[in-house]
Every structure is written in structure tokens, then in C-alpha cells.
Amino acid sequence: MPRSPADLMRVNLLEVFNEPDPDRRAAVIAENYAEDVVWHEPDRINHGRTDLVRRATEFLAENPDWVFRPAGPASALDDIGHLGFQYGPPGGQPPMVSGMDIARARHGVITELYTIVTKTRQPS
Known part of the structure; x- marks a missing residue:
């Protein structure tokens, strides 16, 4: 059964961008994103699942101990899903980044993803 846009938003945040295992992350991407998905980040646009897998891997390596939490x-x-997020150190510490993901879905997979950063804190 195809996932709803709201379900896809939770998968995107928690099963892709919080997933440390690269094989598991790639499998989730293959199942939940269109082959030609387009992901718009604040500073770049990623085209296709291959770019999404590569960029998610790079992103997770930047702060390997940080986690995403739904806001x-x-x-x-x-066909539009939305989920606010917080990103930063685990354990109830204040988030370093806040923002939202907005996605368009078709046939139970994400076809377009937009990440919008609304607030960034500097480490103390």
C-alpha cells in the first residue's frame, strides 16, 4: 500500500536522515523516492536517487552524532507533505538548526523535496 505524504515526511526525516547504516538508508530511499526525485536544499539542488543517497551520506558525515527530531x-x-524539524546534539540539548521539509508525492513516493532552514544557532 502506498504511503501517505505525511508518512513519507516521517520516513524522510527519521529513516533517511537519522539512519547511520548506508545500506539501510539506500534501501529506504529506493522504496520511498521517485527515481528522478529532486531535492532542493538551501544551497544546492540534487537530482535523482543517486544524488540523494550521496548527499544524505555527506550530510550525515558532517555531524555524525547529531540527530533530527520532528517539531x-x-x-x-x-499530494503535499510537511514536517518541521530540529537538528542538533542528542539527549535533550537545544537544537542547532530548525526548519521544515516540504514534499510533493505521487503514487506513494516523494517526487520533490524542499528543505527550508528557518533558524541556525552557533555552538557555544
């Missing part, structure tokens, strides 16, 4: 529930309207 509220995922929501959906028709």
Missing part, C-alpha cells in the same frame, strides 16, 4: 506532527494536503 510537531507531519501534515499533508492532497
